[in-house]
Amino acid sequence: MLAAVGLAFMAGTAAVLMLTIALMTVGGPFGLLTIAVLSVVVAGGGVVAALLREGRRRGQRFARPSLDALLGPRPERPARSQVEGAEGEPSGARRTGPRALAGRLSADGWVIAVFVVVFGAFALVGLAKAAVTPLIAWDAWTMWMRKAAVLYYYGALRPEFFAGEVYRFTSPDYPLLMPLWEAIHFRAFGGIDSVAIHVQFWVLLIAFFWAAAFLAHRVTRPAIWAPVLLLAAAAPGVWGQMLTVYADVPMALFLSLGVLALGIWLARRRPGDLALAALLLAAAASTKNEGLMAAVAALAVAGVVVAFERGPIARGALRPLGLAVVGFLALVVPWRIWVSANGVEGAIPVAQGLNPSTWPSAPGACRLR
Amino acid sequence: MLLFLEVLGVLAGAVLLAALAGRGVSRRSFALGAALVPAALACVLLGASLWPTTRNILAQRTRDAALAPAAAQLAPGHSADVDVEFVEWARERIPPGATIHVLPGDEKGFQWVTYRLLPSLAVDRPEQAEWLVFYDHEPDEGDYPLEDFEDPEEFEEGFAVAKRAE
Numbered sequence: 001m002l003a004a005v006g007l008a009f010m011a012g013t014a015a016v017l018m019l020t021i022a023l024m025t026v027g028g029p030f031g032l033l034t035i036a037v038l039s040v041v042v043a044g045g046g047v048v049a050a051l052l053r054e055g056r057r058r059g060q061r062f063a064r065p066s067l068d069a070l071l072g073p074r075p076e077r078p079a080r081s082q083v084e085g086a087e088g089e090p091s092g093a094r095r096t097g098p099r100a101l102a103g104r105l106s107a108d109g110w111v112i113a114v115f116v117v118v119f120g121a122f123a124l125v126g127l128a129k130a131a132v133t134p135l136i137a138w139d140a141w142t143m144w145m146r147k148a149a150v151l152y153y154y155g156a157l158r159p160e161f162f163a164g165e166v167y168r169f170t171s172p173d174y175p176l177l178m179p180l181w182e183a184i185h186f187r188a189f190g191g192i193d194s195v196a197i198h199v200q201f202w203v204l205l206i207a208f209f210w211a212a213a214f215l216a217h218r219v220t221r222p223a224i225w226a227p228v229l230l231l232a233a234a235a236p237g238v239w240g241q242m243l244t245v246y247a248d249v250p251m252a253l254f255l256s257l258g259v260l261a262l263g264i265w266l267a268r269r270r271p272g273d274l275a276l277a278a279l280l281l282a283a284a285a286s287t288k289n290e291g292l293m294a295a296v297a298a299l300a301v302a303g304v305v306v307a308f309e310r311g312p313i314a315r316g317a318l319r320p321l322g323l324a325v326v327g328f329l330a331l332v333v334p335w336r337i338w339v340s341a342n343g344v345e346g347a348i349p350v351a352q353g354l355n356p357s358t359w360p361s362a363p364g365a366c367r368l369r
Numbered sequence: 370m371l372l373f374l375e376v377l378g379v380l381a382g383a384v385l386l387a388a389l390a391g392r393g394v395s396r397r398s399f400a401l402g403a404a405l406v407p408a409a410l411a412c413v414l415l416g417a418s419l420w421p422t423t424r425n426i427l428a429q430r431t432r433d434a435a436l437a438p439a440a441a442q443l444a445p446g447h448s449a450d451v452d453v454e455f456v457e458w459a460r461e462r463i464p465p466g467a468t469i470h471v472l473p474g475d476e477k478g479f480q481w482v483t484y485r486l487l488p489s490l491a492v493d494r495p496e497q498a499e500w501l502v503f504y505d506h507e508p509d510e511g512d513y514p515l516e517d518f519e520d521p522e523e524f525e526e527g528f529a530v531a532k533r534a535e
Contacts, residue, residue, distance in 0.1 A: 118419075125423055129430040134444030141445040142480045146487065153465075153488035166491045169480070195441045224404045227411035234415065234422045 006210020014283035015042045018331045025338035030155045111222035130202035135194040137244035148182035173346030177286040178247040208253040251291040255284035278324040282331035382406040451481040455528040470498035474505025501531040
C-alpha cells in the first residue's frame, strides 16, 4: 500500500484540482471547504471503484468494505514447512531483526532498498533547500504566482483580470492547475508566502518519482528503473527547474506518468491503467498549453497503435480508448469554454500550437543540463 | 540535434548489446538492450554526479538561508532591479482591492507594481481607476484628468501615488 502513495497523491491532486477548476468555471466557490469536499468525493470514488473491482474478482457485484477488499489480493505466502532458518529451525523460532530481514531480501529487494535510502536522503536534502529558496524567476512571480494571488484573494475567476487587456502579458489563457495548487496552499498558510510554496513544489516532485517507481516496477526490474529515476531526480534541469516554480516541470511530471500509464495499458489492457492515463494526461493539459499538445499526441499515437492491431483485442480496445478520450475532454474543456466565453486572449492562441514558427527552440528545451 | 543523436546512440547500443549476447537481434533482445543501456549509463552518470549535485544543493541552501524572511518575500523585485521600497510604500497607502492605473517608466516596474499591489486590479485608463501609481514617471497633466484626482503624494522624484478626489 505504501508503494502506491506517490501515485495516489499525483492522481488525487490532479483530480481535485481539475474538478475545482471545472466548478469555478460555472461560478462555484473556491476555498478550503470546497477542496476538502472534493477530496472526500474523489477518495470516495476511488474506494467505490476498488470495491467494485474486488467484488467482480470474487464473483460478487460489490465487495464488502474491508482493508483486504480495498488493497486487493495479497501475494501467496510460502507454506509453513518452507519457512525455515539456515540451520533448519522450525518456523516458530524464525529469526527477526535487520540481519534476518537483510537475509530474506532478494536481489530486487536490495536494489529497491538502496533506491529508497538514496532517494530518501536526496528528498530530505532538497526539502531543506526548498524551505528557504526565494522566488526570483521572472515568469514564476509575474505570471504563475500573480494568477495564484488573484485566486487566493478573490476565490473566483475574475474576468477583469483574465480578459483585461492590461494583463495580457500574463498569458491569461494558460490553464490554471499550478496557480490553483499554489492558491490552495496560500489559503492553508493564511497568506501568500513566495518562499514556503517551494516546499509544495518539492513534495510534488517527490510524489512523482514515488509514483514513477511504482508504475515502472510493474513493467521492469528495479535494476533498470531505479538508476534511471535516480539520475532523473539528480539532474539539475529537473530539480533546479522545479524550484524555479515554473509550470514546465510539473507539466512534464503529469505528462510522463500519463504516457507511462498509457503505455502500460497498451501492453496489458487493464481498464484502470487507461483511466489513470486519461486523468494524468488531462492534468498535463491543464497545466500548460504545451501539455495539451503533448497529451493529444500521446492519445493519438495510442489510437494509431490500437487501430493497426488485428483481431478481437484490437476491436475491443477502441471503445475504452474512446471513453478515455471523452473523459480527458470532460476534464480539459471547462477551462477552454470559460476562456472562449469570456474573451480571454493569450500571446499564442492554442490553435497556433501546431505552427512551428510559434515554438521556442525545441532542441535547446530538450537538452539535459 | 543533440537529443536526436543521444536517442540514436541508445538504440545503437541496444542493438550492439543484443548482438553481443550471441542469440541474434530479436525483439526481446533489442527490448532488453534498450532497457539495459539507459540503466547502465544512468549508473555511471549517477556515480559521477550524485555527490557533486548534493553538495551544490546544500551550498545553495546555505546561501539562501542567510536571507531574512522579509527580504526573501521581496526577492523577486530585487532580482528584477525594480524600486521595491516605493511599491511597499504605495502598498501602505492604497487600500487592498482598489482599482489602480499605473503610469510606468518601464515594463519591469509596471509588472512589479501590478503584482505587488494585488488584490488591487489594474485598469487600462486613468478615468476608470481609484488610484494612480506613477512609477519612474513624472505626473503630467497629459496623462490623466487632473481635476478628478488629488495632488500626487510623492515618495521621491518620479515615484508617487494619487487618489481619486471625493
